[in-house]
Amino acid sequence: MKKTYLLTPGPTPLPPEICEALSRPIIHHRTPQFQAVLKEVAENLKGAFQTKNDVFVLTSSGTGAMEASVVNLLSWGDKALVIQAGKFGERWTELCQAYGIKPIVIDVEWGKSLDPQVLKETLSKEPAVKAVFTTLCETSTGVTSDIKAFGQVVRETEAVLVVDAISGLGAIDLQMDAWGVDVVVSGSQKGFMLPPGLAFLAVSKKAWKLVEESKCPKYYFDLKKAKKAYDKTDTPFTPAIGIVIALNEALRIMKAEGFENIFARHKKLADATRAAMVAMGLELFSSDAASDAVTAVRVPAGIDGEKLVKTMRDEYGVTIAGGQGEMKGKLLRIAHMGYISEFDIILGIACLEKVLKKMGYAFELGAGVKAAQEVLIK
Amino acid sequence: MKKTYLLTPGPTPLPPEICEALSRPIIHHRTPQFQAVLKEVAENLKGAFQTKNDVFVLTSSGTGAMEASVVNLLSWGDKALVIQAGKFGERWTELCQAYGIKPIVIDVEWGKSLDPQVLKETLSKEPAVKAVFTTLCETSTGVTSDIKAFGQVVRETEAVLVVDAISGLGAIDLQMDAWGVDVVVSGSQKGFMLPPGLAFLAVSKKAWKLVEESKCPKYYFDLKKAKKAYDKTDTPFTPAIGIVIALNEALRIMKAEGFENIFARHKKLADATRAAMVAMGLELFSSDAASDAVTAVRVPAGIDGEKLVKTMRDEYGVTIAGGQGEMKGKLLRIAHMGYISEFDIILGIACLEKVLKKMGYAFELGAGVKAAQEVLIK
Numbered sequence: 001m002k003k004t005y006l007l008t009p010g011p012t013p014l015p016p017e018i019c020e021a022l023s024r025p026i027i028h029h030r031t032p033q034f035q036a037v038l039k040e041v042a043e044n045l046k047g048a049f050q051t052k053n054d055v056f057v058l059t060s061s062g063t064g065a066m067e068a069s070v071v072n073l074l075s076w077g078d079k080a081l082v083i084q085a086g087k088f089g090e091r092w093t094e095l096c097q098a099y100g101i102k103p104i105v106i107d108v109e110w111g112k113s114l115d116p117q118v119l120k121e122t123l124s125k126e127p128a129v130k131a132v133f134t135t136l137c138e139t140s141t142g143v144t145s146d147i148k149a150f151g152q153v154v155r156e157t158e159a160v161l162v163v164d165a166i167s168g169l170g171a172i173d174l175q176m177d178a179w180g181v182d183v184v185v186s187g188s189q190k191g192f193m194l195p196p197g198l199a200f201l202a203v204s205k206k207a208w209k210l211v212e213e214s215k216c217p218k219y220y221f222d223l224k225k226a227k228k229a230y231d232k233t234d235t236p237f238t239p240a241i242g243i244v245i246a247l248n249e250a251l252r253i254m255k256a257e258g259f260e261n262i263f264a265r266h267k268k269l270a271d272a273t274r275a276a277m278v279a280m281g282l283e284l285f286s287s288d289a290a291s292d293a294v295t296a297v298r299v300p301a302g303i304d305g306e307k308l309v310k311t312m313r314d315e316y317g318v319t320i321a322g323g324q325g326e327m328k329g330k331l332l333r334i335a336h337m338g339y340i341s342e343f344d345i346i347l348g349i350a351c352l353e354k355v356l357k358k359m360g361y362a363f364e365l366g367a368g369v370k371a372a373q374e375v376l377i378k
Numbered sequence: 379m380k381k382t383y384l385l386t387p388g389p390t391p392l393p394p395e396i397c398e399a400l401s402r403p404i405i406h407h408r409t410p411q412f413q414a415v416l417k418e419v420a421e422n423l424k425g426a427f428q429t430k431n432d433v434f435v436l437t438s439s440g441t442g443a444m445e446a447s448v449v450n451l452l453s454w455g456d457k458a459l460v461i462q463a464g465k466f467g468e469r470w471t472e473l474c475q476a477y478g479i480k481p482i483v484i485d486v487e488w489g490k491s492l493d494p495q496v497l498k499e500t501l502s503k504e505p506a507v508k509a510v511f512t513t514l515c516e517t518s519t520g521v522t523s524d525i526k527a528f529g530q531v532v533r534e535t536e537a538v539l540v541v542d543a544i545s546g547l548g549a550i551d552l553q554m555d556a557w558g559v560d561v562v563v564s565g566s567q568k569g570f571m572l573p574p575g576l577a578f579l580a581v582s583k584k585a586w587k588l589v590e591e592s593k594c595p596k597y598y599f600d601l602k603k604a605k606k607a608y609d610k611t612d613t614p615f616t617p618a619i620g621i622v623i624a625l626n627e628a629l630r631i632m633k634a635e636g637f638e639n640i641f642a643r644h645k646k647l648a649d650a651t652r653a654a655m656v657a658m659g660l661e662l663f664s665s666d667a668a669s670d671a672v673t674a675v676r677v678p679a680g681i682d683g684e685k686l687v688k689t690m691r692d693e694y695g696v697t698i699a700g701g702q703g704e705m706k707g708k709l710l711r712i713a714h715m716g717y718i719s720e721f722d723i724i725l726g727i728a729c730l731e732k733v734l735k736k737m738g739y740a741f742e743l744g745a746g747v748k749a750a751q752e753v754l755i756k
Contacts, residue, residue: 061598
């Protein structure tokens with residue numbers, strides 16, 4: 001017998017209600033029955049995005065909605081500013097380059113978050129910038145950006161603020177309207193507790209003006225097409241019907257728990273995980289602005305990070321993530337995002353302790369679990 | 379009690395094995411467990427596409443893979459030829475226009491299929507054409523194109539032949555390699571008996587040369603990225619994991635039945651449906667080249683076509699499709715594609731008879747069912 005547990009920053013585990021919803025017989029998408037689902041989804045997504053703007057549902061990975069932001073807001077030759085603090089920040093740069101948009105890149109050291117003052121200074125020197133691209137939770141480093149402060153800076157300019165919240169939305173606070181965020185992008189397989197396959201995209205009025213001017217070529221990701229269909233409670237192309245129906249269930253579950261409670265739960269799980277790591281003598285990768293969605297720690301000296309992740313997964317059934325990009329083999333990333341309870345975190349820490357101990361890392365067995373429990377009992 | 383039945387040309391009904399696969403706990407996509415699935419899927423998709431070429435799996439609607447064909451094969455200013463015989467043919471034209479490609483459109487009357495001789499003549503007059511775009515089964519009209527003959531014409535030229543087989547693949551015969559087709563596009567929610575959310579795309583060596591030269595901007599649908607990942611049994615972005623796992627099951631089911639048997643089953647169901655329509659005095663929309671995936675008939679004079687479809691669905695639980703585009707309200711489309719048995723067809727015809735009779739259309743009740751049974755007992 002091997003029981004498996006998923007503690008990765010996407011996909012995240014599915015609640016049984018979601019598994020059930022996914023297993024239902026399929027219905028046709030151009031029916032009153034599916035329209036009722038789309039209508040409820042549209043309403044509840046606004047709650048999750050903390051916005052009054054339309055939230056479009058795309059059938060793609062999260063990257064598809066990132067591409068939709070770039071190609072609908074900008075035109076060839078435009079200037080954009082990219083806050084690049086990890087692998088997913090780099091994706092904004094690559095997307096801009098693919099479409100002939102000139103990215104001014106603010107390179108942030110991996111594991112750090114950008115000082116909003118630097119953003120302000122850069123923007124004041126670059127008045128032609130039309131869009132600022134950033135990341136809510138940089139999954140590759142476990143760092144959360146100060147979106148509220150970025151919003152205060154960008155709303156004073158002509159530029160729009162675009163946030164990749166694929167990782168983090170529905171798990172940590174992002175107040176689209178109150179913070180002045182113009183475009184928020186997310187995906188189904190993280191905070192929303194769904195399988196991958198859907199991406200979401202909310203657009204402010206300020207951003208919609210750019211959509212109307214944009215000359216980037218597009219078709220599948222054309223937001224004008226999406227808007228035209230959305231206004232008739234429809235989608236421009238056949239959507240991933242099954243996942244949309246499951247999304248409706250997920251949003252009901254989230255609404256019932258309440259977003260304030262969800263954010264508090266994630267914060268507590270993150271605090272417990274960070275306390276456990278420190279108690280085990282591991283070094284947090286993101287000391288300031290550590291994300292409440294995923295915790296990144298450095299692999300201790302003398303330990304093979306990739307082997308550690310593989311052993312946890314293949315021998316004990318507990319899947320966490322290793323490092324990506326330049327941090328490959330050097331990081332462990334434990335997600336506490338979505339359908340994760342305090343005891344899932346305990347078992348994840350226990351498994352990490354067991355494998356670290358077997359691999360010869362010196363620490364007091366049980367120290368991590370104890371530290372987490374002390375946070376969780378508060 | 380209302381029991382529901384789906385006889386639409388996408389989505390098509392899901393076998394219980396597929397519903398079960400969709401309801402499983404999610405697994406991470408960068409694991410040996412998922413790689414084993416991807417490997418089996420890659421192999422079995424080649425069988426379904428009747429090709430030795432790589433078949434890429436994209437997370438999108440079928441239209442995403444159509445866009446991928448256009449943006450990976452061509453560059454701004456290139457000439458393409460579009461065989462436009464219905465709503466989905468028009469999509470090729472729109473896609474070309476969106477990316478600055480000049481489409482030479484062969485407009486085929488809805489309900490008809492193009493004479494390959496016309497294709498030959500047009501191509502000989504337009505030697506600069508780099509790609510010919512066509513549709514296997516034009517779902518909006520219920521017509522199948524003579525792809526084998528198109529292949530014979532196009533293989534003699536520098537151009538590549540690109541077939542939208544979203545509707546039809548896995549239900550009717552399309553021999554990619556033997557017929558000289560360069561790109562075949564398909565989707566999950568038709569012949570493959572899955573929910574929508576995945577698209578497939580196979581590329582010949584001749585077409586890959588164009589991929590290497592193409593200058594259309596792209597990122598999410600970049601086939602070079604897809605190929606690089608594919609060669610490592612990976613995907614460039616988080617795929618719709620759940621549907622990929624279900625695809626693996628669907629391909630196993632299809633392989634077990636055998637593609638020859640699948641095509642024969644679809645032909646028999648189509649023959650039965652067409653015989654039923656004729657016996658009820660209804661006029662087939664596509665008299666020549668009628669598709670074995672979906673049957674289109676004209677709404678008889680004096681009958682409200684949209685009301686007919688709504689009544690079947692909302693009062694009796696049997697969903698068929700009406701007309702699209704210029705044929706809205708004027709057509710009925712009954713699909714016999716995917717997980718459809720002979721008795722599903724019988725019940726669909728029985729429901730159509732019941733509603734037509736109640737709406738005052740004059741015919742002998744039972745004539746359609748009887749005609750279908752006579753075909754099916756052979």
